[in-house]
Amino acid sequence: MRILGIDPGLRTTGFGVIEKEGNKLSYIASGTVKTQSETGLPERLKTIFEGVTEIIGTYKPDCAAIEKVFVNVNPQSTLMLGQARGAAICALVSSGLDVYEFTALQIKQAVVGHGKADKKQVQAMVQRLLTLPGIPGPDASDALGVAICHAHGTDTIQALEQAASLKSRSSFRIHRGRLLR
């Protein structure tokens, strides 16, 4: 399964693509989509939309994960971040991808193991989990982090589904046993 992680922002939208085979995670690509602050807002949103669409076309992920953003102290920044995130999500859903949202807390817990980890710890763990030759940049690291978080989440989902199917299978057996008796 190939996962595209997105760290949305109006100036810089980070992306990271990882592949998951069984328990093994591997790094495919990462980078940023940048917009010019001198450009008008519609044009900047178009850049994000087209940039993310191009990334999807290039790396063909199976699903996407994006960080749930926090409201900023500055309401104008919150509005700008919201619009950038809306543009990125539009690119994902209009390419037919399922989009999974995670909070910063969930991402830190998935990557480092506890929710109070700082940026450097996240970067170091992203490097270790994906066996990268060096520390990834902050935008790429956050995008790879949310992709890793989703990869771990699917493990949990699969484990729960497996547990549920085992449970239902065993109850079916008991039921058949009863019927045979």
Next chain:
Amino acid sequence: MRILGIDPGLRTTGFGVIEKEGNKLSYIASGTVKTQSETGLPERLKTIFEGVTEIIGTYKPDCAAIEKVFVNVNPQSTLMLGQARGAAICALVSSGLDVYEFTALQIKQAVVGHGKADKKQVQAMVQRLLTLPGIPGPDASDALGVAICHAHGTDTIQALEQAASLKSRSSFRIHRGRLLR
């Protein structure tokens, strides 16, 4: 020239299409794109994106106008509104439309003549300017209002361009006159 006006919102995005021929404005269509609050955010943004894209396909506008939204008292609402607006703008720009942004003040000034007009005055003037048989609903009225604002704005732009071209023509004449002397 056919103008699509958009009043963005996560729950309800209003749209209004008008046509401008010389000084005459005429009503083409209006309505809303609604999303279900029980649905996940990516799915809701997809509904807005696809809804606005469908409207563009149906009414084939030449350009689009959208209200500049205000930051809300509630930062979470600001974030939601921002994402909805981002999705609507993405639909407009990815269909190749130029997008013009206007503040509520500019819209009220263009439609009613002063910036302190209330909703009812805007609705009444939208009805009068487009010779509608009845008062339009609030979402449609706001969307038609921003389209009217752009239609008036293009008058102003044309007038300024005309003035500029007259000015440059007259300065050209003076220049030629000097050359001839």
